[in-house]
Amino acid sequence: MAKLFISYSRKDSKAARKLIDNMKEMGHDVWVDWEDIPPAVDWLEQIFRGIEGSDVFIFLLSPHSIKSEVCNVEVGRAALNNKRIVPIVLKDVDHKSTNEIISKLNWIFLRRAGEYDTALARLKDAIELDFEWVDEHNRLQSRALEWHRKKEPSLLLRGRELRRVRGIVVGAMGKEPIPTQIQNHYLAYSNQNERRSRLLIMATMMVLFVLTMLVFYAIGQRNLAVENANEAKQNETIAIQNAEIAAINESRAIENEKIAKQSETEALESKREADAQRNAARAQIYQIQPGELYTSTLLAVASWTTSPSDESDEILRKNISLLPIPVKQMYHAGGVNSLEFNITGDLFATGGADGKACVWNASDGEEVFCATSPKSVNDAVFSPDGNFLVTGDSSGEVQVIRIEDGSIQSAYNAGTIVWDIDIGRNRNEIAVTRDDGKITILDLQTAERKYDLQVSGRIRIASFSPNGTYIASGSSAGVVTLWNLASGGNPITSGRHKGEVLALTFSPDSRYLVTGGADGNAVTARTSNGQELYRLLHEDAVTDIAFNPEDSSWFATVSNDRLIRLWDTPDGEERLRMSQGSFVRAVRVSANGQWLATTGADRTVRVWNAATGAEMFQIPLAGEGAVLGFGSDGGTLAAGDANGDVNVWDISVMPAPQDYLQFDELVGDVQFSAAGDWLAASDGPRIWLLNPDQLSTLTARTLGAPNLTVTGNVTSLVFSPDSNWLGISTDAGYV
Structure with missing residues (x-):
């Protein structure tokens, strides 16, 4: 049997009486104000008591009850005590005018005679809950309220009763009604009081134990003191004799100490000179080894600080003249996703996860402007004439930005993530690579959509060929698609990779297309007919590809197998192989084809001699390397990492070979x-x-x-x- 409290407007008494009679017929104890409030008592307090003692609070909704101040007070009291509230609609009401506590609950409709039986059945289901838990909830609420009113610690739960109530509350997790805030406070203070009692008992026992140990210790110490006193008398005589001997030895020790200190000073000076000479000699050895200029410099600094010499001074002066010169460090608030120099090399642009695309001066790293996008800028590229910067972000926003003032020339929204942007050199068109498998071609000046190229599956990369005749894409399913924009017709599609295509690039003469995939293959195809020429297997995913810009004679691949490889383009013969400390993410070749730059998970940028494979520089980064690029003259290098740092270096100090020859053997x-x-x-x-x-x-x-x-x-x-x-x-x- 459940204890019910029915809240209604006096103007709805007839409907209320009928419902109350039905509830009593079901065997429920119904609290109603015309029966349960004795005369000459505080009626509102009695109503509150009736609500607090009820299992279910039934609210009869009508235009009269929602306006009744007393009814709304009763609803608030029921909610305060976490009572199960069941709204029953007698007459239609304005939902917005209803008490917020009632409006967010499910209503039972009892507006017409035909709804009565159905509504009564739903009400019966709503009432019949776990009454044992409801009874326990009410008892706990009553005890909590009594404690809350009187603030007597003696009213808190203790011992076995506390453990019983805790077990019941844990077992009722997820059941209605949930414990009220005052019940939670009551249990928390009961637990705290129980822990305090236990700690007090433990502390008392510990004090008694310590006192007992101290008594035993004191007795032992007294006995020991007596023995020591006797022994002290015997030792006193010996001490007088030893004091005479010690005085003699002390004078000898003082003299020996002076001699030892003088020897130690001479030894330390000799050691410093020897260490300085050894570091200087090692600095000279590392100075001529490829990629060890930083090591040589550190050794020379160690030699100079230990013991300055002309030799270490000369090494430092020469090394400083050869080290890459840091120009400036700039920042994005998130990882750097793209980096590209303009055609003249005096500017470069970065796109960041912070939603910014920034253009910087290559000579001093000063900001030209930063344009803001709604979400992460995944790519930012210069137009071939250098007058515009085109960006694409994760919200689908494509912006064409004027370089002269950083203003937006035009914009287009793809409606989905834009992963890649490319601009046809001779076509005045933008290729927008979208997450939905489309490549949208836009007009460069107006950003108006011209047409779409559809690909099966998701794509993240697409690129125009340098001559503007072709466009190619790689999908997450490993499919490479090649369109001939000059002749039209159906594209050439092939499943060249077993896994996502991670890298794609055309040779500078547009004759070859090389793709790299998660399957570890780099595949070279002829662009004129899409024919596969050869595939080069790596030990892990191929993450980036870069051609020699000078003559297309060779290209470089980097991979998660930590290797950098150089390949002859016509036949795929491997000409060089270098190793990096971890996954290699990006590779670029200088415009003159002399230098190769790589970066990746080992948090370094490395510069290699493309002819010999010798490592020229190893520059540390704060985060994992993500993107990098050379200026057009090869004398400027920029890189961005996963932390958002953008660094620029002057590498024009690198000695470049005038000519070189490649032999087939050692x-x-x-x-x-x-x-x-x-x-x-x-x-x-x-x-x-x-x-x-x-x-x-x-x-x-x-x-x-x-x-x-x-x-x-x-x-x-x-x-x-x-x-x-x-x-x-x-x-x-x-x-």
Whole structure:
């Protein structure tokens, strides 16, 4: 049997009486103000008591009850005590005018006679709950309210009763009614009082234990003191004798201490000089090793600070003249997603997760302007003429921004995430790569949509060929699609990768398309017909690809297998391989093809000699490297990391080789003639005689036939003083 409290307007008494009679017929105890308020008592307090003692609060909704001040007070009291509130609609009311507590509950409609039985059944379901928990909830509420009114600690729960109530509350988790705030406070103070009692008992026991131990300790100490007093008398005599000996030894020790300090000072000075000389010698060794200029500089600094010398001073002066010069460090509030230089190399742009696309001066790192987008800027590229910056963000917003003043020329919203932006060099068109598998082509000046290219699956990258004839995309399903924009027709589609396409780039002459995927393959295809020429397997995902801008003769790939590889474009032959400390994310080649820059998860930017693979610089970053780029003259390098830092360095101090030659095997020896008019070089058993004045006309891979082939591998070459004779020795013993 449930205890019900029915709140109604006096103007709805007839309907209320009928419902009360039905509830009593169901066996419920119904509290109603015309029956349960004794005369000459505070009627409102009695109503509050009736609400607090009820299991279910039923509110009869009508235009009269929602305006009744007493009815609204009763609703508030029921909500304060976390009572189950069941609204029953007698007559239609304005929902907005209804008490907020009632308006957010489900209503039972009893407006017409035909709804009565259905409404009565729903009311019965709403009332019949876990009455044991409701009874316990009411008892707990009554005890909590009594404690709250009197503030007597003796009214708090203790011992077995506290544990019982805690168990019931835990078991009723998720049931209605939920514990009220005052019940939670009551249980919390009861728990706190119980813990305080336990701690008091434990503390008392601990004090008794400590006092007992102190008594035993005091007795032991007294006995020990007696023994020590006897022993002290015996030792006093010995001490007098030892004092005489100690006085003699003290004078000797003082003299020895002076000698030791003097020796220690001389030893420390010798050690400092030896350490300084050793660091200076190591600095000289590292100074000539590729990529170890920072190590050499640190060793030279250590040598100078330990013991200054002309040798360390000379090393420092030379190293400082060769180190990359930090120009400036700038910041985005989130990771840097893109970085690109304009065609003249005097400006570069970055796009960040903070929703900003910023243009910076390459010479001093000063901000030209920052444009704001609604969400993360995923790409920002310059127009071929350098007059505009085009950005795309995760909200789908594409903006064409004037470089001269940072104002927005035009805009377009794709309605979905924009992952990549590219601009056709000769087409005055923008390719917008969208998350929904479309490439939208926009007019560069107006940002008006011209047409869409549809791809199966999601895509994140698309690119125009340098000559503007082709556009290619790579999808998350590994599909590479190539369109010929000049001839039209159906695109060439192929599933070149088993997994997402992560990188895609055309050769500078637009003859080749190379794609890299999560499957570890780099696939090269001919753009004229889409024919696959070869595929290059890596040990992990291929994350970026960059061509030699000068002649398309080679390209570089980087991978999560921590390797950087250089490949000959025509046949896919590997020409160089370098290693980095962790996953490599990005690679760029300088405009003259001499330098290669990489960055990634090892938090460094590394610059390599593209001809030899020698590491020239290793520059530390604060976060994982994400993007980077060279200025058009190769003398400026910029990089952005996952922390949002953007760094610019002047790397024009790097000594660039004037000419270089590539041999097929290990070079045995290289010698100039005394007059400098000949250069002799060996490769295994083969020997070339080269005219230094003609080296610049040779390519890196074509040397022609050797002048001489001998028995065994060449170990040494030497010219005669007059340059007319060349001496040769081999590992086979021939001279």
